[in-house]
Amino acid sequence: MTAWALWAVAVVVVAALPAVLSLFQIVQLTVFMIYSLLALSLDLIWGFGGILSFGQAAFFGVGGYFYGIVGINSGSTTLALTAGVAGAAGLAALLGYFTFYGRVGAMYFAVITLTVTLILHQVMGTTADPRYAVGQARLGGYNGMTNIPSLALEAPGRAPLTLDPVQLFYVVGGLLLLVLALTRALVRSSFGRVLGAIREDELRTELLGYDPRWRKLVTFAISGGIAGLAGGLFAGWGNFMNPQVFSMFQSALVVIWVMVGGRGTLYGAVVGTLVVQSLTNYLGTASVTYTTVALGAVLVVIVLLFPRGLVPAIGGAVRRVSGRRPPAPEFAR
Amino acid sequence: MNDVVLQTRGLVKEFGGLRAVNSLDFTLRRGELRCVIGPNGAGKSTLFKLLTGQLKPTAGTIHFKGLDVTRLLPHEIARAGIGIKFQVPRVYDSLSVAENLWLSARSSHGTAGAGAIVDRVLAEVGLVERRASPVGHLSHGDRQWVEIGMVLTADPDLVLLDEPTAGMTHAEARRTADLVREINRRATLIVVEHDMDFVRNIAGYVTVLHRGAVLAEGTMDEIRANDVVRDIYLGKRPRARS
Numbered sequence: 001m002t003a004w005a006l007w008a009v010a011v012v013v014v015a016a017l018p019a020v021l022s023l024f025q026i027v028q029l030t031v032f033m034i035y036s037l038l039a040l041s042l043d044l045i046w047g048f049g050g051i052l053s054f055g056q057a058a059f060f061g062v063g064g065y066f067y068g069i070v071g072i073n074s075g076s077t078t079l080a081l082t083a084g085v086a087g088a089a090g091l092a093a094l095l096g097y098f099t100f101y102g103r104v105g106a107m108y109f110a111v112i113t114l115t116v117t118l119i120l121h122q123v124m125g126t127t128a129d130p131r132y133a134v135g136q137a138r139l140g141g142y143n144g145m146t147n148i149p150s151l152a153l154e155a156p157g158r159a160p161l162t163l164d165p166v167q168l169f170y171v172v173g174g175l176l177l178l179v180l181a182l183t184r185a186l187v188r189s190s191f192g193r194v195l196g197a198i199r200e201d202e203l204r205t206e207l208l209g210y211d212p213r214w215r216k217l218v219t220f221a222i223s224g225g226i227a228g229l230a231g232g233l234f235a236g237w238g239n240f241m242n243p244q245v246f247s248m249f250q251s252a253l254v255v256i257w258v259m260v261g262g263r264g265t266l267y268g269a270v271v272g273t274l275v276v277q278s279l280t281n282y283l284g285t286a287s288v289t290y291t292t293v294a295l296g297a298v299l300v301v302i303v304l305l306f307p308r309g310l311v312p313a314i315g316g317a318v319r320r321v322s323g324r325r326p327p328a329p330e331f332a333r
Numbered sequence: 334m335n336d337v338v339l340q341t342r343g344l345v346k347e348f349g350g351l352r353a354v355n356s357l358d359f360t361l362r363r364g365e366l367r368c369v370i371g372p373n374g375a376g377k378s379t380l381f382k383l384l385t386g387q388l389k390p391t392a393g394t395i396h397f398k399g400l401d402v403t404r405l406l407p408h409e410i411a412r413a414g415i416g417i418k419f420q421v422p423r424v425y426d427s428l429s430v431a432e433n434l435w436l437s438a439r440s441s442h443g444t445a446g447a448g449a450i451v452d453r454v455l456a457e458v459g460l461v462e463r464r465a466s467p468v469g470h471l472s473h474g475d476r477q478w479v480e481i482g483m484v485l486t487a488d489p490d491l492v493l494l495d496e497p498t499a500g501m502t503h504a505e506a507r508r509t510a511d512l513v514r515e516i517n518r519r520a521t522l523i524v525v526e527h528d529m530d531f532v533r534n535i536a537g538y539v540t541v542l543h544r545g546a547v548l549a550e551g552t553m554d555e556i557r558a559n560d561v562v563r564d565i566y567l568g569k570r571p572r573a574r575s
Contacts, residue, residue, distance in 0.1 A: 209408050
């Protein structure tokens with residue numbers, strides 16, 4: 001009941017925002033929602049699969065570059081976005097195949113995903129020479145890939161309609177709500193419940209007759225695909241990609257968004273991203289001398305005050321005020 | 334030969350230089366209730382780990398229902414019909430009682446039939462009122478019952494019970510003995526147990542393990558009359574600590 005009410009409110013809020021915010025704020029919020037998708041991809045694999053991945057930034061970047069390459073060459077941004085999702089999901093599946101079927105431990109998995117990200121950072125950085133091009137698309141090294149087409153609405157038999165900022169805001173907002181709803185359905189499904197069991201006790205789950213390997217692989221591939229979707233949207237939003245998306249900073253930032261919002265809550269990924277990014281923007285414009293230091297201090301305070309994250313803390317407070325008991329943990333969370 | 338449900342031949346497991354299981358030949362017939370006893374380090378736990386695929390043997394074979402399961406993965410062995418209950422209950426503490434049973438039911442019976450089986454088993458193990466409680470909030474005895482319930486739910490052909498009465502009161506142990514006999518109507522059982530009263534109570538056939546090999550086999554009375562067994566195990570320590 002309350003969940004449906006919250007969803008209705010979310011839809012109304014997203015629909016109404018362009019009427020009350022400035023164009024600049026709408027453009028900002030659009031990129032925050034794109035980041036929220038990226039955070040959501042991590043929460044799926046980390047919060048529900050129990051597997052910490054530092055590679056979400058890599059899938060984001062791969063999604064963006066694929067979008068750029070296919071978009072520049074084909075002119076179709078629908079195709080480009082699809083390629084971004086597929087490319088990132090494919091990379092995640094490949095990585096997941098070797099790590100999960102090779103029985104790599106959780107710590108090593110985190111390190112391997114980070115390493116892959118940093119390797120991509122290095123490799124993409126060396127592609128400044130014009131001969132590094134895929135068709136018409138020049139990779140551009142640290143200068144980045146430019147002239148990436150903006151997301152456009154395409155229908156057969158009509159000229160593509162390039163989205164204006166408000167339309168892009170609606171498309172991204174709609175996709176965010178859709179992915180949120182789909183991941184929520186996934187983690188509450190029969191598959192999601194077994195995934196929760198694997199996270200709680202992998203050996204026990206195996207001895208009940210479940211193969212954890214392909215379940216982790218599928219989850220990781222879906223997670224990679226969502227990150228790729230975010231990357232594709234990001235490239236279409238800014239018309240630009242550069243290797244900084246594969247940086248250590250970007251990789252850590254995704255983890256911070258999820259930690260602040262509350263791991264294993266899905267909503268927390270969105271809340272965490274919006275809070276941290278708004279804070280970053282505010283500190284950047286409020287002439288604070290050491291923005292990063294101030295941001296770091298705020299994050300430390302948040303994590304100390306709400307170790308489980310903002311969303312569980314808010315949920316607990318609401319329950320205390322309304323005097324309702326917490327719901328029975330029928331589902332793995 | 335047809336009624337042999339489990340057979341190991343020349344089973345060996347080495348850890349470094351140590352042979353935890355040493356050329357073990359072990360045969361179990363369908364419907365048997367077998368107690369495995371032996372002092373610490375006799376290889377009981379290693380045997381269970383080999384039978385469930387948690388460890389791969391250094392040498393030898395394991396056949397289950399005529400199928401070579403020596404190299405199968407744990408989930409494949411579970412699917413073939415071997416269920417295990419650990420000494421310290423291995424359950425999902427953060428999940429509800431019903432969810433624990435559901436996970437076992439879904440694996441063995443599919444999503445469609447799982448709900449009905451969960452309800453039936455909840456009644457069998459006496460946890461209907463606690464179905465929504467997180468398992469981590471239950472007493473040790475009740476957590477044992479949750480795990481026994483998970484085994485019952487899966488309805489396996491062979492059940493491995495590792496010290497099912499560990500940490501239980503006398504009354505609970507008696508109830509467990511009844512339940513073990515009840516499970517035995519449906520499945521073949523191997524029970525590792527240190528409680529000799531319990532072993533006598535469930536009146537199974539006994540295998541004594543010593544240094545990774547079978548030292549003696551027989552009824553409890555025969556085992557008690559066996560001088561060698563008495564020397565290494567019963568005589569010195571009527572009730573070895575686990």
